[in-house]
Amino acid sequence: MTATLTSKGQVTIPKAIRDLLDLASQDLLIFTVRKPKEVVMTSIKTDLMSLRGALKVKKYIPFKTARRQAEKLAGKQIAAEGL
Numbered sequence: 647m648t649a650t651l652t653s654k655g656q657v658t659i660p661k662a663i664r665d666l667l668d669l670a671s672q673d674l675l676i677f678t679v680r681k682p683k684e685v686v687m688t689s690i691k692t693d694l695m696s697l698r699g700a701l702k703v704k705k706y707i708p709f710k711t712a713r714r715q716a717e718k719l720a721g722k723q724i725a726a727e728g729l
Contacts, residue, residue: 647660647662647663648660667689668689669689670691673689673690673691674689674690675687675688675689675690676688676689676690
């Protein structure tokens with residue numbers, strides 16, 4: 647499969663490759679040089695929901711509760727530092 651480099655240095659990734667890698671608009675692409683003239687491309691989903699389930703938790707905590715706990719802890723840390 648081929649693609650052409652534009653005068654602006656841009657390349658359109660062929661649809662077959664986008665589909666194979668499940669690429670979507672705004673995905674972050676990482677290019678790693680393996681050896682001269684060989685580059686490996688990997689992608690990172692930027693959609694926050696794609697990370698759902700990535701971390702194992704012992705107990706579900708609603709977002710509002712977690713936020714309140716974080717704010718309380720931050721307040722204690724600020725008070726301890728005397729800011």
